Amino acid sequence: MDFKTKIEKAAEERNSRIVLALDLPPEKPYEILLSKAIKILDGTNDYVCAVKINRQLVLPLGLFRGLQTVICVAKDYELPLIMDCKINDVGHTNEIIARYYFEAGFDAVTANPLVGWEEGLKPVFKLARENGKGVIILVYMSHKSTDEGYGRSVKDKKTGSLTPQYQIFARKAVEWNADGAVVGATYPEKIVEVKQIVKDKVPIYSPGIGFQGGKIEETVRAGADYLIVGRSITLAKNPAEATKKIRDTVNSVLAGF
Numbered sequence: 275m276d277f278k279t280k281i282e283k284a285a286e287e288r289n290s291r292i293v294l295a296l297d298l299p300p301e302k303p304y305e306i307l308l309s310k311a312i313k314i315l316d317g318t319n320d321y322v323c324a325v326k327i328n329r330q331l332v333l334p335l336g337l338f339r340g341l342q343t344v345i346c347v348a349k350d351y352e353l354p355l356i357m358d359c360k361i362n363d364v365g366h367t368n369e370i371i372a373r374y375y376f377e378a379g380f381d382a383v384t385a386n387p388l389v390g391w392e393e394g395l396k397p398v399f400k401l402a403r404e405n406g407k408g409v410i411i412l413v414y415m416s417h418k419s420t421d422e423g424y425g426r427s428v429k430d431k432k433t434g435s436l437t438p439q440y441q442i443f444a445r446k447a448v449e450w451n452a453d454g455a456v457v458g459a460t461y462p463e464k465i466v467e468v469k470q471i472v473k474d475k476v477p478i479y480s481p482g483i484g485f486q487g488g489k490i491e492e493t494v495r496a497g498a499d500y501l502i503v504g505r506s507i508t509l510a511k512n513p514a515e516a517t518k519k520i521r522d523t524v525n526s527v528l529a530g531f
């Protein structure tokens with residue numbers, strides 16, 4: 275089963291479009307981080323369709339050490355696992371980065387399309403396809419200065435016409451048959467534009483609700499397929515309750531379509 279199908283199946287089974295970003299603030303000893311991460315997973319797994327891991331856990335816990343416990347627990351709950359490594363180097367290095375994450379148990383990786391295809395992301399997509407794994411690419415990030423990179427106008431070499439970088443990335447997501455396109459929840463108007471390009475070929479993953487200022491209703495209405503949620507869950511007094519509330523809000527907006 276390919277990654278797109280895998281997460282869609284998990285979303286249907288759990289009636290949830292929430293990807294849990296299992297990000298925790300630094301803590302020592304690292305074992306505390308591990309037990310907190312597991313506790314959050316135990317409490318929230320019923321209300322999410324996937325788990326996204328970032329450097330917040332990989333660096334202190336170690337990919338083939340402490341993180342393996344988190345990966346095993348997520349697998350026991352049958353939740354797809356995304357490694358948010360934003361691959362961004364030359365091809366042979368990218369391929370090795372992806373290989374380690376896939377070997378460690380991840381079902382998908384994130385990548386930056388800025389590095390291009392040949393000797394860029396082609397080896398990552400090839401490896402992913404050979405192993406039934408996914409690649410999700412950045413299209414328009416959620417932070418304040420995203421416009422400085424993803425929003426820049428790019429001149430076409432042949433025609434001289436100007437196109438915003440994120441529109442080019444959205445087209446690449448379709449051309450490369452990416453498993454997802456990341457567009458910030460803080461820019462619902464960009465979600466609308468990207469959706470018009472990717473249609474139902476590439477699902478939109480949207481981070482940025484809550485702490486970064488994005489609103490659930492606007493994000494879902496704009497066309498996001500999955501909401502990536504971190505601190506609104508991981509820093510909540512009751513992560514399970516917070517996740518259920520976000521899940522239910524998303525579902526009630528979807529029901530109103």
Ligand code: BMP
Pocket residue numbers: 295297328358414415416417456457458481482483484485486502503504505506
């Ligand atoms: P939070 O809900 O706490 O803001 O976390 C969002 C998560 O999504 C973080 O893991 C962050 O690294 C990631 N993310 C983001 O916030 N914006 C992007 O444009 C791309 C991301 O991967």
